[in-house]
Amino acid sequence: MNGKITRKNPVTMPTPVGNYTHITRIPKEADLFVTSGQIGVDMKGDIPIDFNAQVKNTFINMKHVLESEALDENNIIKVNIWATEKIDWDYLYSEWDGLFGENYPAMTIGYISELGLPEIKIEIELWAAKPE
Template sequence: MNVEKIIRNNPVGIPEPVGKYTHITKIPRNAELYVTSGQIGIDKNGLIPDDMNEQIGNTFENIQKVLQSDNLSPDNIIKVNIWATENIDWQYFDSKWEKLFGTNYPAMTIGYIVKLGLPEIKIEIEIWAAKI
């Protein structure tokens, strides 16, 4: 019996990832695709804290809530796009990243940009997921 699953791979012959991501993710045919709007660091009261790490923590909480709303888990995540307007504290970010993914990393892109949709937003994370 052939069980379809999401496959993550770092191909031989190219440099290892420089971060906690996978170079390529293969999604089986007929999988349902989910794309989120960018999740930001807004808290449950509708406030966006000034501190970048607080925004990162809130963003990861919001990602988990969005996933749960459609019965998705971090294993369903196939691609993550991260946009930030200031330097990311990678030690803090990675602690949240590893709590969400363990070591089953999705494909990822990170970009530093001048600004996001509102002046107080410092980080926005977009998720692509697939369910088989």
């Protein structure tokens, strides 16, 4: 293997139905990073009522947690998204594409009845790897 994180959509698989990749390969000697679920809280500790405002804050928080370990979008290998209400995909994908471009990681999405606090509407967990 070439020591790089690689992503692909096998030709034997259906095309992804969203902005993700079917499989991501991590080199053997890479450091693995797993974040707690990031939510839409701002630096003052406020969580907006509006779903898309929470999405925006969540992506800001994801960028900050990545930067804290000198990671960027190329290091993200897996994203888990949980939401308590219908996702505005046009808005989420505008934030998503702003972070990833077209270098999409693997992704799982789940709709659930509630998250850790009643005001939280979306939570996103990141898995990242940094090859040596």
